[in-house]
Amino acid sequence: MKRFNTTGVCVPKKHYMVNTENKLKQIMKLIENGEYFTINKPRQFGKTTTMFLLEKKLENKYTVISISFEGIGSIIMEDEKEFVQSFLEDITDSLNIKIDKKIIKTMKELSKIITKIAKASEKKIVLMIDEVDKSSNNQLFLNFLGMLRTKYLEANKGKDYTFYSIILAGVHDVKSLKTHIRPNEEIKYNSPWNIAVDFDIDLSFNSDEISTMIVDYYNDRGYELNNVKYISEKLYYYTSGYPFLVSKLCQIIDEEMMVEKEWTDEVLQDAVKIILKKQNTNFESLIKNLENNEDIYNLVYKIIIDGKEVKYNMYNPIINLCLMYGILKNENGTLKVQNKIYEQLIYDYMASKIETSQNVDTERYNFRDNFIIGDKLNMELVLKKFQLFMKEQYSEKDMNFVERNGTLIFLAFIKPIINGKGFDFKEVQVSEEKRLDVVITYGKYKYIIEMKKWYGEEYHKRGIKQLEHYLEINNQNKGYLVIFDTRKKSNKKQDNIKIKNKEIFVVWV
Known part of the structure; x- marks a missing residue:
């Protein structure tokens, strides 16, 4: 029987393969x-x-x-x-x-x-x-x-x-x-390979191509073909068609999870959790490239932590390195992290660096069992404890550090709470506030948390309306807003806001 392959060359007779x-x-x-x-x-x-x-x-x-x-x-x-x-x-x-x-x-x-x-x-x-x-x-x-x-x-x-x-x-x-x-010499564009034509063919898999592999696998296992399109689109959603990641998720589901039925989004989510916990040469290479080049690290940080929009420029050598290594991609002229799995991996890595570099005590604030009610998260309590944690552990620290790394501090704080059952994806919403929405899934439930800095009352009101709109798009009735407010006389409070048929819980930290 065929299997999914993630090492070396793929052979049609031996392996499930995308039709390219x-x-x-x-x-x-x-x-x-x-x-x-x-x-x-x-x-x-x-x-x-x-x-x-x-x-x-x-x-x-x-x-x-x-x-x-x-x-x-x-x-x-x-x-x-x-x-x-x-x-x-x-x-x-x-x-x-x-x-x-x-x-x-x-x-x-x-x-x-x-x-x-x-x-x-x-x-x-x-x-x-x-x-x-x-x-x-x-x-x-x-x-x-x-x-x-x-x-x-x-x-x-x-x-x-x-x-x-x-x-x-x-x-x-x-x-x-x-x-x-010769990095120290003047760049010479008269390359001995300037006779070569540009190779503009995209080798990533689109969802239709991914479906050809899923059909092959389903047919082998005798599964119905009812959800092939949906599963293929979900695989693309998590991987952006990165060939290794597509095959690796399928391999995990087949060989480790041993799912003997049609796949579901919940199955794929579990596979994502598994792949993020494992070491592999692909992830190691990604982290090594971030560690070894400060310019690459700072550019990626600017995009996924600060939520800043960076335009693609073909003549920028750092941008080209990021695309060459597969860390970022050019999406309609704007730089994005290559795929959601990489985004999650980079967030976890950067949050871990913050956690280990700071001499703070989190254990008495984020004990997991305190926040679980049945199969749900008590997200209001999580945010209240985070507010207390920031007040007691960071109030005397460099406010510039807190302002720059607030989102990472929060992700490091919540990681032990959702570990094993949930995970968080980040979606940058380009606006005047450069806010970041942290979308946390825990079991079958979703929690949308907007992270933003305080820019004044007018921006705050506008941000509430934007979050209400985002909740509507995601079919959610409740959202959460974390405001990083470094004003010395700021009153760190909590608030419940009703807007139309939505409820927004707000904390200032």
């Missing part, structure tokens, strides 16, 4: 036109599987050389002779031909061998190199690309023979490699 035929057709057009291009996408975004499926489609019409730089030794990338002979061995093995590689020692000699191979081949040759990142921080690799570029230009003039199409796959855009290698 439309994407493959678009890539095939580039190859048929003899284009050179780079598939640069984040980690675990389906690059290797895409290359594998492409190879299968190409092998009847083209001669395909498919190699990977995965695991290539550092010695090979530091010595021209070693590199040339290693590459030559890879392509001769793929073509099943014999060439005495020992006599080939330079890039120029390798170029001549490529000419002979391409000229003698009955079919056009397509070269595919996966995991180019493994060698992309090396000048020798740039020299290699430069040689391929020269041959491409000469072949177009009818003066040489070379590979008909070349596909490189990796995280980094090869056009930025000179910056990557």
Whole structure:
């Protein structure tokens, strides 16, 4: 029986897979036109599987050389002779031909061998190199690309023979490699790979594509197909179609939760809780990129904690890094966190950093059992205790710190209360108050909490109306408002506000 796969290449006979035929057709057009291009996408975004499926489609019409730089030794990338002979061995093995590689020692000699191979081949040759990142921080690799570029230009003039199409796959855009290698030098845009066309094909899965995998799985298990569209849309809602996350959630439901019925949103929510509790290389890479680059951290913080709208700009190197690593995405010209699972992970991580960096006592304020009534949360009591906690633990602390990190302090406070049964998603509402709505689910219940700073009575009244509208959209009768008010003479009070048929509980902290 097939299974869901989240490691290595996906094989149609062994694994449940999304039907990506439309994407493959678009890539095939580039190859048929003899284009050179780079598939640069984040980690675990389906690059290797895409290359594998492409190879299968190409092998009847083209001669395909498919190699990977995965695991290539550092010695090979530091010595021209070693590199040339290693590459030559890879392509001769793929073509099943014999060439005495020992006599080939330079890039120029390798170029001549490529000419002979391409000229003698009955079919056009397509070269595919996966995991180019493994060698992309090396000048020798740039020299290699430069040689391929020269041959491409000469072949177009009818003066040489070379590979008909070349596909490189990796995280980094090869056009930025000179910056990557020599960060202290002036940026040079005359890349040895400037012959490559832009790769604008989206490898993320849309809900219709996800449904093809769910149908395959349901048919195998004998389930009805009544809710396939709904489940596919929900999978997209949590993952934004990030291939690893889509497959991982499905794998968790099938292999860990062992659900033997049609999936529901509650099932998916439980799978989200499970994935967020587990370590995996995808999450580790995300957090590492935040930890290792202060500019990336601050940009992400500005977007998801401060609730600020940041416009996409293609020339901003930090923005491009965030998109390259898959942390952010460009959504209609505005930067957003790539998906809701990443958003939750980043919130938990940032809240944990606040929790461990502050010498405060939370245990006597947020003991879980005090806030549970049956299967519901007593959210009013949670907020009252949070108000008391802030008054007693933070009243003497730096108010700038509290104002900047108030939302994270709240998330750290509530985490032990909802842990295991609930989780919280954040939805930024762009307004003059730059407010943040924390949407907490606990069991089958939803609690909408607006977090905002105090900007005066007029803004406060406007914010109440906006929250009432948001409650209406979400079909909720009650909402909660937490106001971070750093005025020294402010009266930290509580209030119940009735507006139309909605009730809003307000606390000032």
